[in-house]
Amino acid sequence: MPQEVEGSPSNQSAGGGRSETSYAQGFDTGYRAGSTAGAEEELASQLPAYTVLPEVSARDVLAAGLQGFLPRLKPLLRPDEVHHRIARALAEGSPLSLVRLGDGELLALAHDTVLPLEYARSAGYFLAEAGMTLPDPAARSLLAEAVRGADIIGIPSSRLPTYQGLLFPVLRYYGMDYVPMNLTLSTINYALYEHGFLLSLLQHKRVLVVGNLAAELAAVLSACSVQIAGVITPVKGFADIPRVVSDAAAYSFDIALVASGIPAVVICQKIAAEQGRIAIDFGHxxxxxxxxxxxxxxx
Structure with a gap:
């Protein structure tokens, strides 16, 4: 399943350089080797002085130790469960918002709160392209309230510092208890597509398409027996959210697909909460x- 990373630059193969695939494979190999070495060194640091632990790997220790933490696992909604909830909302005519949090959204929420501004700027060098320029406390507050009010929230599977490493500190800062939340993976958009659930939800429904590629996406959907109720484009960052939400209210639709970077989280939640519709953060x-x-x- 693809790992959606907002704003991550792609590698170039022009000029005789290494191909994008070669770079990706090299990074993956290096990352895995570094992770393994780091885990082994961490294990070594936890052993009593003047002892060794023969023929036992850090992975073995992790597997054994994880058993004690299994009661603390937080279940995530599987693709079939998310599909069922959306299908039920469509059948009942009830509102539902599906939003997704990646590194961009988490850095946006963390700047000048969980993280110093300059660190967030450095790690989130791509945020302007994703619809938010730091600092922006007003946009940060809008985003936090949208997360608080969303029905289903996609979260990253990665435990790296700007993914799950930020997620739970951010939720704690804003006073959001993750235990009762309906959480799924942030790549749920891809999972719904890959399992065939997405097209079945959209076919013969009135679909509003929102985002900078809305017209092009609408054409693709139309060829698959999806009825396009309207197109809203472009979406120019957080300042454009009131206009987009207002324009959406003028259309009669069953479900909205929103692909507009970080503002999509707010747009989806507002369409659901204020207009009683279904809205999905569609992403890349x-x-x-x-x-x-x-x-x-x-x-």
Whole structure:
């Protein structure tokens, strides 16, 4: 399943350099080797002085130790469960917002709160392209309230510092208890597509498409028996949210697909809460469908 990382630069292969695949493979190999070495060194630091632990790996110790923490596992909604909840909301005509938190959203929430501004700026060098320029406390507050009010929240599987390493400190800072939250993976948009659930939800429904690629995505969806109720484009950052939400209210639709970077979280939650509709944070899945990298069978 793809790992959606907002704003991460792609590697270039022009000029005789290494290919993007080669870079990716090299990074993956290096990351795994570094992770293994770091885990082994951490284990060594925990052993009593003048002892060794023969023929036992850090992975073995982790597996044995994890058993004691299994009661603390937080279940995440699987793709079939998310599909069921959306289908039920469509059948009942009830509102539902599905939003997703990646490194961009978490850095936006963390700047000048959990993290110093300059650190967030450095780690979130791509945030302006994702719809938010730091510092922006007003946008940060809007984003926090949207997360608080969302029905289903996608979270990253990665435990790296700007992913789960930020998620739980951010939730704690804003006083959000994750235990009762309906959580799924932040790549749920891809999972719904890959399992065939997304097209079944959209076909023969009135769909509002929102984002900078909305017109192109609408054309792809139309070819798959999806009725396009309207197109709202472009979305120019957080300042554009009131206009987008107001424009959405003028359309009659069953479900909205929103691909507009970080503002999508707020737009989806507002469409659901204020207009009683279903709204899905569609993300870079829009790009992949428009480019043809991902395809749906045409009836």
């Amino acid at each position: 899945l829009a790009d992949k469908l428009v480019s043809g990298e991902f395809k749906w069978p045409v009836p």
